[in-house]
Amino acid sequence: xxxxxxxxxxxxxxxxxxxxxxxxxxxxxxxxxxxxxxxxxxxxxxxxxxxxxxxxxxxxxxxxxxxxxxxxxxxxxxxxxxxxxxxxxxxxxxxxxxxxxxxxxxxxxxxxxxxxxxxxxxxxxxxxxxxxxxxxxxxxxxxxxxxxxxxxxxxxxxxxxxx
Amino acid sequence: xxxxxxxxxxxxxxxxxxxxxxxxxxxxxxxxxxxxxxxxxxxxxxxxxxxxxxxxxxxxxxxxxxxxxxxxxxxxxxxxxxxxxxxxxxxxxxxxxxxxxxxxxxxxxxxxxxxxxxxxxxxxxxxxxxxxxxxxxxxxxxxxxxxxxxxxxxxxxxxxxxxxxxxxxxxxxxxxxxxxxxxxxxxxxxxxxxxxxxxxxxxxxxxxxxxxxxxxxxxxxxxxxxxxxxxxxxxxxxxxxxxxxxxxxxxxxxxxxxxxxxxxxxxxxxxxxxxxx
Ligand SMILES: Cc1cc2nc3c(=O)[nH]c(=O)nc-3n(C[C@H](O)[C@H](O)[C@H](O)COP(=O)(O)OP(=O)(O)OC[C@H]3O[C@@H](n4cnc5c(N)ncnc54)[C@H](O)[C@@H]3O)c2cc1C
Ligand code: FES
Ligand code: FES
Numbered sequence: 001x002x003x004x005x006x007x008x009x010x011x012x013x014x015x016x017x018x019x020x021x022x023x024x025x026x027x028x029x030x031x032x033x034x035x036x037x038x039x040x041x042x043x044x045x046x047x048x049x050x051x052x053x054x055x056x057x058x059x060x061x062x063x064x065x066x067x068x069x070x071x072x073x074x075x076x077x078x079x080x081x082x083x084x085x086x087x088x089x090x091x092x093x094x095x096x097x098x099x100x101x102x103x104x105x106x107x108x109x110x111x112x113x114x115x116x117x118x119x120x121x122x123x124x125x126x127x128x129x130x131x132x133x134x135x136x137x138x139x140x141x142x143x144x145x146x147x148x149x150x151x152x153x154x155x156x157x158x159x160x161x162x163x
Numbered sequence: 164x165x166x167x168x169x170x171x172x173x174x175x176x177x178x179x180x181x182x183x184x185x186x187x188x189x190x191x192x193x194x195x196x197x198x199x200x201x202x203x204x205x206x207x208x209x210x211x212x213x214x215x216x217x218x219x220x221x222x223x224x225x226x227x228x229x230x231x232x233x234x235x236x237x238x239x240x241x242x243x244x245x246x247x248x249x250x251x252x253x254x255x256x257x258x259x260x261x262x263x264x265x266x267x268x269x270x271x272x273x274x275x276x277x278x279x280x281x282x283x284x285x286x287x288x289x290x291x292x293x294x295x296x297x298x299x300x301x302x303x304x305x306x307x308x309x310x311x312x313x314x315x316x317x318x319x320x321x322x323x324x325x326x327x328x329x330x331x332x333x334x335x336x337x338x339x340x341x342x343x344x345x346x347x348x349x350x351x352x353x354x355x356x357x358x359x360x361x362x363x364x365x366x367x368x369x370x371x372x373x374x375x376x377x378x379x380x381x382x383x384x385x386x387x388x389x390x391x392x393x394x395x396x397x398x399x400x401x402x403x404x405x406x407x408x409x410x411x412x413x414x415x416x417x418x419x420x421x422x423x424x425x426x427x428x429x430x431x432x433x434x435x436x437x438x439x440x
Binding site for chain 1: 200352
């Protein structure tokens with residue numbers, strides 16, 4: 001049985017590096033990423049699971065880091081927006097002006113990146129379902145949608161055929 | 164930050180989980196079983212629950228089962244809503260789980276946590292009530308298997324330290340004709356103004372609701388009235404609306420009168436589509 005009692009040191013595998021942190025078992029991953037590892041890309045919004053600004057990727061899937069304990073992430077691969085290096089979705093957000101104030105952007109990038117890897121052939125309704133997990137108060141929704149659609153391999157193949 | 168820190172345990176077996184629960188309780192420590200943690204974390208943060216230790220059930224193999232065994236579909240309590248939705252094993256459950264919270268949260272919320280939650284909606288219980296499923300529980304005296312109606316009345320009624328291991332659903336309910344309707348005030352992702360799950364089994368319509376009262380419910384009284392084909396449809400629906408098991412919710416999301424109006428319209432569609440005329 002795995003046990004974490006009181007303050008303890010754990011190893012987190014973040015952005016392809018092992019990072020040791022001291023946590024209470026009840027600390028949520030968001031706070032540890034920001035306060036101990038200086039990874040401030042995951043944003044605190046509602047801290048209640050509603051807004052998605054804190055989304056990171058764990059083992060390929062999007063997770064709201066305000067709703068997972070840091071100790072639960074031990075042994076899993078965590079990717080934050082700082083770990084996205086030249087991911088196609090980053091350029092697509094620039095190309096489609098898919099942000100205004102930018103507060104929601106890192107969360108949306110993580111959801112879109114994960115979607116493109118897990119469902120490269122995502123039909124319309126799957127894209128909609130995944131994007132509904134995040135809120136953008138500047139309402140960049142249609143640009144965000146165009147950005148993610150542009151990087152899905154199925155659309156890129158279509159573009160090649162059209163050329 | 165969670166103001167009062169708690170400890171974390173991840174047992175490998177049901178026995179270990181129950182054991183650690185009893186040991187902690189005996190020491191005056193207040194433990195809680197932990198599925199996806201979405202409710203425990205948010206409530207601990209706001210100080211609305213007292214919990215000194217969480218016992219995470221996600222490493223217990225029996226709680227992670229999802230699949231058919233003979234004529235039964237077995238769904239482990241620590242299976243997430245998205246695993247259920249993506250498995251496409253039980254269309255009504257898939258639809259219901261796919262409309263709870265949002266996709267990212269569905270990847271964490273477990274069916275056991277949703278059914279046992281303190282929030283009033285607990286939508287994933289609706290298909291379980293309609294299919295009269297069995298619930299496998301593990302407690303002080305080991306395993307027991309009971310009908311859901313014996314342990315779910317408005318909310319899950321478990322003994323102290325007892326955990327849900329699995330839900331077991333008969334194959335005859337899996338492909339029964341069904342309707343799932345979730346109406347919200349504004350946004351698609353929201354708690355329900357009314358969620359209705361309906362199923363046709365042995366030529367009768369079964370119905371369960373969330374969002375109407377302060378608990379989810381299935382009412383055989385309402386079902387009998389709706390299935391009474393000797394009476395006019397309008398009369399059946401009006402009579403059903405008089406048989407709510409409690410006060411209808413009346414809040415900023417919708418007045419009681421409005422919820423009843425939505426209830427009547429939705430039921431009419433159900434009768435139309437499932438052929439109860
Ligand atoms: C933004 C948001 C929107 C939501 N919208 C909806 C909605 O529209 N409809 C809806 O129904 N829900 C909704 N929910 C989900 C709901 O509010 C709860 O958060 C969720 O159902 C809890 O599931 P969990 O697996 O995270 O449980 P946990 O937080 O782990 O546990 C919840 C409770 O169940 C107990 N428990 C967990 N597993 C077991 C078990 N196997 N045996 C015994 N006890 C157990 C725990 O001790 C605790 O008391 C929403 C949640 C969020 C964050
Ligand atoms: S801060 Fe995590 S969902 Fe809003
Ligand atoms: S760009 Fe401002 S909240 Fe999305």
